[in-house]
């Protein structure tokens with residue numbers, strides 16, 4: 624079990640290297656463009672140095688280089704650890720396929736529940752868009768929605784455990800999950816803070832890049848973990 | 860017949876007993892919550908440390924991973 628967890632953490636770290644490349648390539652241009660908008664904006668009503676308005680005095684090189692990598696690596700390692708535990712629980716208990724198939728199922732289900740569904744309700748915003756006064760409410764709502772999404776997976780999976788037909792199993796499981804999450808999405812507040820003047824294509828480009836970054840992180844963590852377990856994890 | 864049979868990769872493996880997983884599960888969960896908190900929320904909605912250095916350092920990662928910010 625120790626080895627499985629170590630392989631998971633390692634997979635997450637390896638994945639964050641790949642993700643760093645994608646984030647630099649796809650994400651940073653959108654981020655920089657948004658920051659540029661923000662600084663031109665602050666020209667009009669601020670007297671302080673505009674270049675530092677969003678960085679608290681920290682250089683963009685530090686944020687877009689080491690800062691970006693450390694942040695991605697931290698989340699990658701966290702993801703790898705949880706993936707290893709989920710794999711240990713699911714293998715031979717919930718999922719009975721090969722190592723790769725088991726990892727693929729967990730990664731796909733996790734990505735949908737942890738990333739895609741919360742993103743539909745609370746899409747990420749580039750700098751210059753959010754209202755600082757609502758950051759508390761936004762963060763709370765986001766993590767509450769995320770926690771509920773994860774918490775619904777367990778009961779949804781165990782509710783369909785006894786059903787023989789694979790097709791019915793998936794339909795009913797997905798139905799339970801979708802029902803709970805739709806209800807929560809309606810009950811939780813939404814935040815519409817994007818300034819109408821903010822370029823729509825830049826907003827779209829930014830949000831697509833957050834999906835690309837997360838998809839890369841999850842897919843490469845899953846692939847690396849599956850490979851590592853098949854290669855080094857056979858005795859566990 | 861000296862070659863040891865390699866254990867099958869997949870379904871033949873017995874499930875790992877839950878009591879063996881539990882302590883590691885707690886450790887991994889704590890680690891994940893801590894790491895995701897610092898990347899996703901520290902010095903935004905809540906602050907453990909004073910100032911904005913943690914927020915600013917992981918700022919690009921926070922935005923590009925889709926966490927709420929600003």
Ligand SMILES: [Zn+2]
Nearest residue numbers: 750922928929
């Ligand atoms: Zn921000």
